């Protein structure tokens with residue numbers, strides 16, 4: 553579970569986040585929409601314990617991310633826009649390596665199972681990552697989080713640069729992880745994808761959460777109209 557209470561973060565005179573309140577429960581997918589500079593990355597970096605808020609509190613599974621960053625980071629799977637992997641290792645070898653770094657020992661068949669669960673085709677497991685598409689690298693990134701038994705997934709612009717098929721596969725995977733009990737927060741510019749994959753949506757503007765809604769209450773077109781209205785005013 554993610555719980556953000558009255559979070560404020562300023563950089564000099566610039567306000568990155570102002571009194572942000574946000575709760576994402578187990579099994580939920582929350583989409584944070586916002587223009588460049590709205591505060592999405594600041595939110596994610598605070599959840600990761602990389603940024604200390606000026607005021608307010610941030611908790612992962614009721615544990616404070618400022619006081620216990622090491623503990624909360626173990627619960628989080630962070631998937632950046634571009635997942636960094638070792639290009640000359642295969643997807644399987646990358647997963648094995650990152651698991652070992654985290655002190656986790658899995659058999660080859662267990663690692664294969666994680667990759668398959670996260671949608672990477674069997675024939676790609678042993679191929680070098682240098683030949684992978686962005687979507688395939690993302691699947692390995694999610695498999696690393698999955699193997700570490702992440703309970704909270706934070707995704708920064710996950711659909712950016714993915715073709716429609718890869719983007720759809722990502723939606724299916726995120727819904728599967730949520731159905732297994734994961735808590736998911738994704739920051740995105742992609743109104744259509746957010747509407748399609750998330751249960752709830754927040755619109756962030758200049759560090760302020762100007763609107764929060766259930767995705768089932770709006771069509772993609774209505775969400776776009778609403779988003780544009782907030783951005784233009």
Ligand SMILES: Nc1ncnc2c1ncn2[C@@H]1O[C@H](COP(=O)(O)OP(=O)(O)OP(=O)(O)O)[C@@H](O)[C@H]1O
Nearest residue numbers: 563566567568586587588589590591592593594595
């Ligand atoms: N280290 C920093 N020093 C100064 N200002 C910063 C710093 N990090 C972020 N900001 C400012 O805080 C505000 C929020 O930035 P943030 O990166 O969180 O937005 P964002 O929604 O993730 O944007 P983008 O979609 O471009 O990634 C912006 O005005 C940004 O310029």
